[in-house]
Amino acid sequence: MIAELNRLIDAVEARLTEDVDIAGLAAAAGTTEYHLRRMFSSLAGMPLSEYIRRRRMNEALGIASPHSRRLVDYTVKDVDRPTRGIVTIDGVEHEITGFGVLDHARSRGRYRTDWNWGAAVGEVDGRRVGINLGGGGADGMRNGISHTGFTVDGRVHKIPTALEWDFDPSDWMRPWRMSTDRVELEFTPFYDRYAHTDFLIIRSTTHQCFGTFSGRVQTDEGEWIRVDGLEGWAEDVHNRW
Known part of the structure; x- marks a missing residue:
């Protein structure tokens, strides 16, 4: 059944920019439209039309901004992509559905690069919310362009101002705070993934903390959206590469 669901989703994804002929997809699968829709709702947890x-x-x-005349930053932060699949543990298959974060970059960056980044996605109060938190302070604005925004039910709301980060580098497990005029967040870590590489001219230090967000963000229309309970990460990274 999972294989049939995956084939159906692939067929639908290939037709998202045109009219999706559900009856035609059902005929190609050797079933009726009624049974195809029932199968999808049962396995995916939502009607095919809603998907x-x-x-x-x-x-x-999406962000595109120059570092200089030669160096450019192009990044897409897709923070609430629906995901599905199977995880096998001790020979037992577990079907999973949820949301993932895609970080797509095609950049030619500076030799020395420092950043803060955070992201989380999930459902709060029956709405799908994904948040992307860009670097803090003046360094978080690249030629006046912010890397901070969030989605509500798939629609992007851009935060144009610099996000202020407050955390303790001597104790990474203490709560972090991120704020601006439309963002009021607290992040409580439960795990710190530390990585350090030092090859003299190539060096990298990363503290990527995973944890839970609480607080609220404000949409373009002025509505405040709660994000309490969203799980994600916040990181502090310093690279020479």
Whole structure:
């Protein structure tokens, strides 16, 4: 059944920019439209029509800004991509559905690069919320462009101002705070993934903390959205590469 669901989703994904002929997909699968829709709802947890609507509405945050005349930053932060699959533990298959974060970059960056980044996604109060938190302070604004935004039910809301980060480098497990005029967040870590590499001219130090967010963010229309309970990460990274 999972293989059939995957084939159906692949067929739907290939037709998102055009009219999706459900009856035709059912005929190609050797079943009726009624049974195809029932199978999809049972396995995916939502009607096929709702899946198509959400996928067509899903937006991502894209940033393009120059570091200099030669160096450029192009990044897409797609923070609430629906995911599905199977995890096998001790020979037992577990079907999973949820949301993932895609960080897509095609950049030619500076030799020395420092950043803060955070992201989380999930459902709060029946709404799908994904947050992307860009670097703190003046360094978080690249030629006046912010890397901070969030999605609500697939629609992007851009935060144009610099995000202030407050955390303790001597104790990474203490709560972090991120704020600006439309962002009021607290992040409580439960795990710190530390990585350090030092090859003299190539060096990298990363503290990527995973934990839970609480607080709220404000949409373009002025509505405050709670994010209490969203799990994600916040990181502090310093690279020479």
